[in-house]
Amino acid sequence: MSDPLWSDRSTWLRGDDLESYRVTSDGLCWWCQSAAATTREHKFKRTDLDQMWGDSAYLLWGSSGDNRTIWDSESFGRLSKIRGAKSDVAKFKPSMCLTCNGKRSQPFDDSYVTFSRYVWQYMDTLWKAGNINMSEVYGNEWKSRVLELAKYFAKHSACSMVDADFKVPQSIIEFLNGNTDRLEDMHIVIFKDPQIRHYRRQMRAVGVAAGGLHIEPAVGTVSPSRKCLTAYSSAYLLDFIGVKYYWKEGAKASDSFYLHQKPHIYRREKLPLI
Numbered sequence: 220m221s222d223p224l225w226s227d228r229s230t231w232l233r234g235d236d237l238e239s240y241r242v243t244s245d246g247l248c249w250w251c252q253s254a255a256a257t258t259r260e261h262k263f264k265r266t267d268l269d270q271m272w273g274d275s276a277y278l279l280w281g282s283s284g285d286n287r288t289i290w291d292s293e294s295f296g297r298l299s300k301i302r303g304a305k306s307d308v309a310k311f312k313p314s315m316c317l318t319c320n321g322k323r324s325q326p327f328d329d330s331y332v333t334f335s336r337y338v339w340q341y342m343d344t345l346w347k348a349g350n351i352n353m354s355e356v357y358g359n360e361w362k363s364r365v366l367e368l369a370k371y372f373a374k375h376s377a378c379s380m381v382d383a384d385f386k387v388p389q390s391i392i393e394f395l396n397g398n399t400d401r402l403e404d405m406h407i408v409i410f411k412d413p414q415i416r417h418y419r420r421q422m423r424a425v426g427v428a429a430g431g432l433h434i435e436p437a438v439g440t441v442s443p444s445r446k447c448l449t450a451y452s453s454a455y456l457l458d459f460i461g462v463k464y465y466w467k468e469g470a471k472a473s474d475s476f477y478l479h480q481k482p483h484i485y486r487r488e489k490l491p492l493i
């Protein structure tokens with residue numbers, strides 16, 4: 220997943236620098252490219268928000284630039300309250316049609332919810348484990364369901380790209396369409412983040428439930444001549460267990476978690492920073 224390009228910060232673009240690489244929305248769903256984009260995908264899944272709610276009257280939302288975090292406590296600086304799981308702040312802007320965001324992607328969402336429940340339930344066990352046994356998560360159907368889980372994250376990454384006004388790579392669309400069972404140019408891995416776990420334990424010691432949902436800032440590379448994305452990376456965390464993806468144009472044979480029954484759980488610091 221490492222890429223020497225990203226170590227040279229002088230080449231980094233941000234904010235207005237990226238304007239000429241963005242595409243204006245044609246108002247169509249990025250997946251089927253035929254029906255109107257009327258529905259908003261959740262940045263943070265509703266079931267995860269409900270899971271965090273517990274007895275709290277609200278959750279807290281923190282955002283700085285591309286950095287999006289939800290906390291379930293109220294002791295942190297400039298945060299805003301989320302009073303319901305349907306809050307728009309927890310969603311991407313509209314980019315999918317009703318069918319694609321509903322019926323077509325329902326199996327992906329279902330497999331994600333099963334995975335998420337397992338992670339919330341066995342988080343402390345997963346912390347000590349070197350891998351996650353997908354047949355324990357999904358039973359005998361693990362092979363097909365883990366592929367659906369990968370499609371959930373591929374869909375999430377595509378919504379994130381469109382939210383930032385970039386075009387979705389065709390390879391992601393082919394993967395979601397089922398034309399291939401391997402998204403070769405996107406590396407997706409499962410990891411655990413010691414810093415977040417440490418922080419959570421510290422807060423718990425002073426009586427604050429600081430478990431949270433977190434999306435790492437998205438980072439990408441662009442082609443100046445073709446005016447398009449050439450790489451894109453981010454990560455989604457349920458508390459200290461996360462899924463990190465790195466799409467790179469032209470990459471081959473990425474060794475992603477869904478190819479294995481017992482995918483490795485990487486330590487965050489062993490993965491590239493971005």
Ligand SMILES: [Zn+2]
Binds near residue numbers: 249250251315319320
């Ligand atoms: Zn559609």
